[in-house]
Amino acid sequence: MKRSLLVLMVAAMMTIGSFGSASAGKIVLGVPGAHSGDLASYGLPTVEAAKLVVKSINESGGVNGEQVVLSLQDDQCKPEFATNAAMKLLSDQVNVVLGHICSGPTKAALPIYKESNLVCMSPSATSPSLTLSGDYPNFFRTIASDDAQGALAAMFAIEKLGLKKPAIIHDKGDYGKGFAEYTMKYIKEKGVEPVLFEGVTPGAVDYSAVVQKIKASGADGVIFGGYHPEASKVVSQMRKKKMTIPFLSDDGVKAQTFIDIAGDAAEGVYATGPQDITGNPMYKVSLKQYKDSHYGAEPGAFYFEAYSAALALLKAIEYAKSTDYDKIVEALRTNEVETPVGKIKFDAKGDAIGVGFSVYQVKNGEYVEVK
Amino acid sequence: MEYFLELFFSGLTRGSIYALIALGYTMVYGIIELINFAHGEIYMIGAFVGLVVAGILTSFGFPAASIIVLASIAAIIYAAAYGYTIEKIAYRPLRGAPRLSPLISAIGMSIFLQNYVMLSQTSDFLSFPNLIPEFNFLGKYESMVGSSDFVIIVVAAVVMVALNLFIKFTRMGKAMRATAQNRKMAMLVGINVDQVISATFVIGSALAAVGGVLIASHIGQINFFIGFIAGIKAFTAAVLGGIGSVPGAMLGGLILGWTESFCTGYVSSDYEDVFAFALLVLILIFRPSGLLGKAPIQKV
Numbered sequence: 001m002k003r004s005l006l007v008l009m010v011a012a013m014m015t016i017g018s019f020g021s022a023s024a025g026k027i028v029l030g031v032p033g034a035h036s037g038d039l040a041s042y043g044l045p046t047v048e049a050a051k052l053v054v055k056s057i058n059e060s061g062g063v064n065g066e067q068v069v070l071s072l073q074d075d076q077c078k079p080e081f082a083t084n085a086a087m088k089l090l091s092d093q094v095n096v097v098l099g100h101i102c103s104g105p106t107k108a109a110l111p112i113y114k115e116s117n118l119v120c121m122s123p124s125a126t127s128p129s130l131t132l133s134g135d136y137p138n139f140f141r142t143i144a145s146d147d148a149q150g151a152l153a154a155m156f157a158i159e160k161l162g163l164k165k166p167a168i169i170h171d172k173g174d175y176g177k178g179f180a181e182y183t184m185k186y187i188k189e190k191g192v193e194p195v196l197f198e199g200v201t202p203g204a205v206d207y208s209a210v211v212q213k214i215k216a217s218g219a220d221g222v223i224f225g226g227y228h229p230e231a232s233k234v235v236s237q238m239r240k241k242k243m244t245i246p247f248l249s250d251d252g253v254k255a256q257t258f259i260d261i262a263g264d265a266a267e268g269v270y271a272t273g274p275q276d277i278t279g280n281p282m283y284k285v286s287l288k289q290y291k292d293s294h295y296g297a298e299p300g301a302f303y304f305e306a307y308s309a310a311l312a313l314l315k316a317i318e319y320a321k322s323t324d325y326d327k328i329v330e331a332l333r334t335n336e337v338e339t340p341v342g343k344i345k346f347d348a349k350g351d352a353i354g355v356g357f358s359v360y361q362v363k364n365g366e367y368v369e370v371k
Numbered sequence: 372m373e374y375f376l377e378l379f380f381s382g383l384t385r386g387s388i389y390a391l392i393a394l395g396y397t398m399v400y401g402i403i404e405l406i407n408f409a410h411g412e413i414y415m416i417g418a419f420v421g422l423v424v425a426g427i428l429t430s431f432g433f434p435a436a437s438i439i440v441l442a443s444i445a446a447i448i449y450a451a452a453y454g455y456t457i458e459k460i461a462y463r464p465l466r467g468a469p470r471l472s473p474l475i476s477a478i479g480m481s482i483f484l485q486n487y488v489m490l491s492q493t494s495d496f497l498s499f500p501n502l503i504p505e506f507n508f509l510g511k512y513e514s515m516v517g518s519s520d521f522v523i524i525v526v527a528a529v530v531m532v533a534l535n536l537f538i539k540f541t542r543m544g545k546a547m548r549a550t551a552q553n554r555k556m557a558m559l560v561g562i563n564v565d566q567v568i569s570a571t572f573v574i575g576s577a578l579a580a581v582g583g584v585l586i587a588s589h590i591g592q593i594n595f596f597i598g599f600i601a602g603i604k605a606f607t608a609a610v611l612g613g614i615g616s617v618p619g620a621m622l623g624g625l626i627l628g629w630t631e632s633f634c635t636g637y638v639s640s641d642y643e644d645v646f647a648f649a650l651l652v653l654i655l656i657f658r659p660s661g662l663l664g665k666a667p668i669q670k671v
Contacts, residue, residue, distance in 0.1 A: 172641065198639050198640050198641060199639075199640060199641045200640050201640070201643055201644055203596070203597070203599075203600045204600065204643070205385060205388055205389075205586060205590070205600070205601055205604065206381070206384065206385045206388070206586070206589065206590060207590075208381040208384065208385070208520070208632075209378055209381045209382065209385075209631065209632040209635035209636055209640065210635055210640045212374070212377045212378060212381055212514075212636060213635060213636050213640070215377075215514070216374045216377070216636075228496070229496045229592065229594075232496075232591070232592060233590050233591070233592065236590070236591045237590065240517055240519070241514050241517065242513070242514065257495065257496070260498055261496050261497070261498045261591070261592045262498075262591070263498055263591065265591075
């Protein structure tokens with residue numbers, strides 16, 4: 001009795017083990033990420049997305065006539081496991097990698113893929129340095145990086161609002177100051193020098209001195225990094241002083257509560273915020289696919305980004321008609337793919353173009369997307 | 372020069388608010404040598420009452436000028452009742468206790484009131500209507516002193532003059548000064564000390580409530596936590612001017628407001644608090660009793 005149970009268990013373990021290894025198909029999609037541990041809820045939706053994409057592509061004839069198989073590797077979002085996972089993927093002879101999930105493990109595994117000429121695309125690693133540093137030409141992602149908001153704000157401020165002398169104010173916090181610093185960096189890259197870069201104290205009784213300073217600096221627009229309580233104080237004191245210059249802020253301000261608090265002063269305020277993807281045709285397809293195969297449950301974190309990444313990778317192989325590294329990279333940069341997060345291709349640094357943030361403006365008491 | 376004046380008035384507005392709240396700290400300390408840490412919460416409660424009353428009056432269509440007066444009066448009454456009650460239940464039973472006990476009781480009261488308002492109202496920020504009607508009497512210099520800055524400065528000035536007159540010339544004022552000098556002797560000459568202490572709390576709370584309504588209307592938002600930072604700043608102002616001294620609280624408030632305002636204007640608002648508290652440390656090094664704090668003869 002005991003021995004048969006043991007045999008059964010060994011058999012079961014071997015089945016699970018052999019599931020991940022690639023032997024039958026020609027194209028191997030490696031999926032490393034947090035599949036167990038406390039961050040598994042970030043990694044498992046990516047596995048589901050990869051399975052669903054591969055299933056539907058295989059059913060419609062595969063990629064360039066070849067079937068796609070998956071190779072799953074768990075890194076628990078730990079950098080030290082990520083290098084192991086990467087080595088295992090290499091021994092499975094993967095053609096492309098969908099992952100990793102967290103920024104730290106991604107950074108740890110990327111040099112290994114780079115040496116073996118493997119494209120790696122993450123659905124969820126947002127650390128700006130992954131693409132901005134230029135160290136990893138083989139890295140791509142379908143999620144907007146933390147600095148993308150700043151880049152968008154800078155672009156919008158200079159090209160759409162035509163600001164020549166912006167004042168940049170932040171709340172000294174990690175999030176608000178980070179946004180302000182990235183925005184300033186991009187504004188300077190465009191050859192515009194901010195006239196003011198300063199932090200205000202959250203919760204202070206009164207911001208009129210800062211507002212006077214903005215006024216005295218001759219700023220033609222204010223860019224604010226932070227959350228809505230401070231933003232509403234600054235903007236309402238500006239409006240009280242009859243300053244009508246544009247006010248642009250981040251997704252910490254793109255909330256109805258900001259409009260409720262700031263009242264009339266909120267009218268005309270610009271804010272960047274996550275793009276609305278629910279209108280995309282592929283969004284609906286991928287959502288339906290998930291619900292059909294999961295008894296109507298909602299997909300978890302980064303499901304749509306992972307679905308988009310899997311599609312982008314496999315379509316790039318299809319477009320390149322090859323699994324050659326250079327050709328895949330070329331295809332990712334030139335070929336537009338219809339995905340749940342929109343119609344995307346990738347820029348030279350590896351960030352998806354067309355993903356991320358939109359600019360909204362308060363009109364008649366609600367945020368409306370600025371086209 | 373215009374920029375200097377703008378910052379001057381901006382600091383004056385802020386300083387007036389600090390001074391209004393600081394008076395409560397300094398008076399209570401002057402009389403019973405207790406730092407009433409729940410005082411910032413009284414200011415916050417005053418602002419909340421102002422919001423509720425203003426909301427009700429607005430829905431009945433009262434004119435703007437009457438709303439701010441009625442909302443302030445309601446806030447004063449309500450906050451005064453709170454001040455009176457807090458003294459009764461949290462400090463009076465501990466009057467003979469070691470000095471640390473009422474201090475801890477005050478901190479407890481402060482946390483209790485914050486949480487009470489958070490649970491009974493909301494932890495979100497709430498929009499406060501602009502109760503001070505817009506008017507322009509300075510023409511192109513309006514940006515220096517807006518209508519709400521003007522009202523705050525004038526109200527604070529009037530209140531302070533009135534308070535000084537009250538302390539100097541009324542019976543209760545004399546009793547307060549006497550109690551501050553020596554509580555036992557005051558009792559012996561027939562002053563009802565309990566009544567004097569209650570009056571001190573009531574007056575201090577009323578002033579904080581006025582400050583609360585004015586500043587909430589000035590910046591347009593409140594939540595349950597605003598009393599904490601305002602309280603710390605006002606307490607700093609009171610210590611700066613010499614805790615226990617009424618003119619000291621006013622001077623301390625204004626100096627603190629100007630320090631912050633000029634520092635923001637000429638250095639950076641990043642260092643606003645750094646300069647404010649560096650000033651406090653410097654003054655305490657060279658004048659440990661504060662700017663106007665003297666030997667404890669005239670504490671009120």
